[in-house]
Amino acid sequence: MxxxxxxxxxxxxxxxxxxxxxxxxxxxxxxxxxxxxxxxxxxxxxxxxxxxxxxxxxxxxxxxxxxxxxxxxxxxxxxxxxxxxxxxFKEQYRRYMVLEGEATCLWHYSVSILPGLLQTDAYAREVLALGGYRGKDLDLQVEARVGRRKLLERLDDSPPFRGLISEAVLRTPLRAPEAWRHQLEYLLEVAGRRDVAIQVLPLSTGLCGLVSTAVMFLRLLDGTTVAYTENAHRGELIEDSTAVERLQRAYDAMRDKALNLAESRSFIMRMLEEAPCVPST
Missing domain, CATH: 1.10.260.40 (lambda repressor-like DNA-binding domains)
Structure with missing residues (x-):
């Protein structure tokens, strides 16, 4: 035996x-x-x-x-x-997460919500709850999403990040005023970091090439660039160089119309000043 x-x-x-x-x-x-x-x-x-x-x-x-x-x-x-x-984690998104962790440079366009790399816990929780997560599943998803913020907080080698944010994102508050104020404060704090650039795209610029699509570009170690596009229903990892270049041209055209870094910071500060204050008890 x-x-x-x-x-x-x-x-x-x-x-x-x-x-x-x-x-x-x-x-x-x-x-x-x-x-x-x-x-x-x-x-x-x-x-x-x-x-x-x-x-x-x-x-x-x-x-x-x-x-x-x-x-x-x-x-x-x-x-x-x-x-x-x-x-x-669908295979494409799983591969995207791996590439995000390896990227030497990242730049993002936010059409309706802030990118996960810039979200506070409360912001992530409200967004994910709208997607149908509840209870323990919601807690786990929030934990996974906010953990991604560490990518921009690494001690010596955090990749340069540029966020192009539609004005509509900053005019869509969370339900809780205190949580929304904290999100705006956090956004200002991140915008002050050495390797982070945040620009606001005013609504007055009109329609743009990425009118309904959020996109993250990742510069990889081999010098190539890939893109991950996302809307409310699906995401897609795009590695074809011609398709990526087309998205980049649209992004560059929008960036040219965006507020500069100082103007963008002032705009976020103005949104913070306009945010409702929580009454003291």
């Missing part, structure tokens, strides 16, 4: 299993959280929370860990399982 194989003591709960694996890989290599933080460029407090199971982090930090440890897609796979639905 063959000898029985010992059953591992590792958890069968996806979220706990993910945190155990993140912790195990670091300890096996004799690294402190500070050492790991320096190696992958992500904050040690975030890495500690991931090991403790209090947060899953975002796909970018998980991929950075996989690359550092040489574990292929192991942690990214466990991360997806931990989110509760391994099929929720």
């Amino acid at each position: 063959p000898q029985r194989v010992a059953v591992t003591a590792l958890s069968h709960e996806p979220r706990k299993r993910f945190s155990e694996e993140v912790r195990r890989l670091r300890r096996e290599r004799g690294l402190s959280l500070r050492d790991l933080s320096k190696a992958v460029g992500w904050d040690s407090s975030l890495l500690g929370k991931m090991e403790a199971g209090s947060t899953l982090g975002g796909p970018e930090v998980v991929q950075a860990l996989d690359q550092h440890y040489g574990t292929g897609p192991l942690l990214l796979t466990l991360w997806e399982l931990a989110l509760g639905d391994p099929n929720q």
Whole structure:
């Protein structure tokens, strides 16, 4: 009779299993959280929370860990399982998230809502709730989305980011006035970072080439550029150079009509001044 194989003591709960694996890989290599933080460029407090199971982090930090440890897609796979639905990330979007984490430069046009990289927790929660998420699923999706903000917060190598934002986005507040004020304050804070440029496209410029489509351009390590277009119903990763160039021409034409950086900052400040104040109790 063959000898029985010992059953591992590792958890069968996806979220706990993910945190155990993140912790195990670091300890096996004799690294402190500070050492790991320096190696992958992500904050040690975030890495500690991931090991403790209090947060899953975002796909970018998980991929950075996989690359550092040489574990292929192991942690990214466990991360997806931990989110509760391994099929929720369609293949195109999953590939887009990987490319976003590797990009050397990003630029985005926002037609109706702020890009995920600029959203506060409350903004992400309201947008995702409108998409039908509820309860624990909503919490997990919010956690995954706001984790993407870390891409612009990396210590030394955050990629340059340009956000072109339609005025309509800034005139569409959240339901809670305090949450909306916080979102505008956060947008101003991000706009003041060294590698971030935010421009507002006034409604007075009229119709434009990307009238109904949000788009993110990603400059990759090999010098090529891809685009991810998105509307309320679907997203598409575009890698054909001719199609990407056509989108870029439309983006450049819109950027030429946008307010400059100083004017855009003043516009956001004006929106903040006009936002309702929360009465003190």
